[in-house]
Amino acid sequence: MNSSFSFIASVILSLTMSSSFSFIVSLTLRLIMSLSSRFFEYAADEAFLQFCNSCKGYKAPRSHHCRKCGRCVLKMDHHCPWINNCVGHANHAHFVAFLSCAVLGCAQAAVVMIISLYRTFNWHYYMRLGHTQLNMVHFTISTLALTVFAVGLSIGVVLSVGALLFFQLRVILKNRTGIEEWIVSKAESRRTEADPPFVYPYNLGRWKNFTQVINWEFEVTGDGINWPVREGCNQYTLTVEQKEQKLEKRIRTIPYVVEKEYNGSWCPFRLGFKVLCSPPLSDEPRIPLKPSETVNVTRWRKYWLFGEKLNEDPDADPSTRIRGWFPRCCVMELGLESQPDEETKKTQ
Ligand SMILES: [Zn+2]
Ligand SMILES: [Zn+2]
Helix, strand or coil: CHHHHHHHHHHHHHHHHHHHHHHHHHHHHHHHHHHHHHHHHHHHHHHHCCEECCCCEECCCCCEEECCCCEEECCCCEEECCCCEEECCCCHHHHHHHHHHHHHHHHHHHHHHHHHHHHHHCHHHHHHCCCCCCCCCCCCHHHHHHHHHHHHHHHHHHHHHHHHHHHHHHHHHHCCCHHHHHHHHHHHHCCCCCCCCCCCCCCCCHHHHHHHHCCCCCCCCCCCCCCCCCCCCCCCHHHHHHHHHHHHHHHHCEEEEECCCECCCCCCHHHCHHHHHCCCCCCCCECCECCCCEEEEEEECCCEEEEEECCCCCCCCHHHCCEEEEEHHHEEECCCCCCCCHHHHHHC
């Protein structure tokens, strides 16, 4: 009895030992695999993703940093001042629903008010024909004025918000945000005929693009980080293109030295009529300049330039970079600074 008991006990112990051993081995293997995959993931992120100096982290594909929100936004389309928030992956469907309701609501209001006004203006005509049972709205001078004003407002909303709704639906059907549209146009323009064409990775066909954002529950699909892509593309296709474009931009950068002070005003009256009348059509900031400062310019307009002030301090926090627009007449390309003219030289 004793020997049979010890036999059973030894079998149970060996089974337990072997299962524990295999459990430990599988756990260790899983840990090693997860660590190594994370290592390769991080290595890929470092190699192919852009770093956000403000958030101190790598930006997920399709995400961008919003200066107004102060954070990186997944699949950012634009910052909307009307909702005081960014439109992106998490609220794209809700934003489209909001626009649709605004358009439909204002269209319905416009129709009701126009019919009411029509009946009121033609009241005598209806009475003459014996339509005495018709529902009429009785206007006073003030309610009449307000109704006409409201009709104008509602038609204005239908047209302006309707246009925005149209552009948003186009974004959804192409699966290409406003920012991505800009990146793709640059990608196409910087390629020569010998280069293979740039394939935008997220366009899966109109229906799939549509259902990726809009569904009956208006629920967000996907995590906003990993996206289904077209054949031949990968998760990093767009970010690699962005990095190459930024590198090209850095090479094209030209330093300018400030010669005339500029206070950062959006309407610089003192700098001439042409500067005042041809501002850059962008809500990007205007940066104040002081003489002898250096600005690295990356974008050129006829009367305005876009650039970043050179920070002399090598330890300065990169998130405090000062970038924006300023009038072209306040700066001179480095090396071409205006020299004192001959007359001045002679008198000196
Ligand atoms: Zn950020
Ligand atoms: Zn924002």
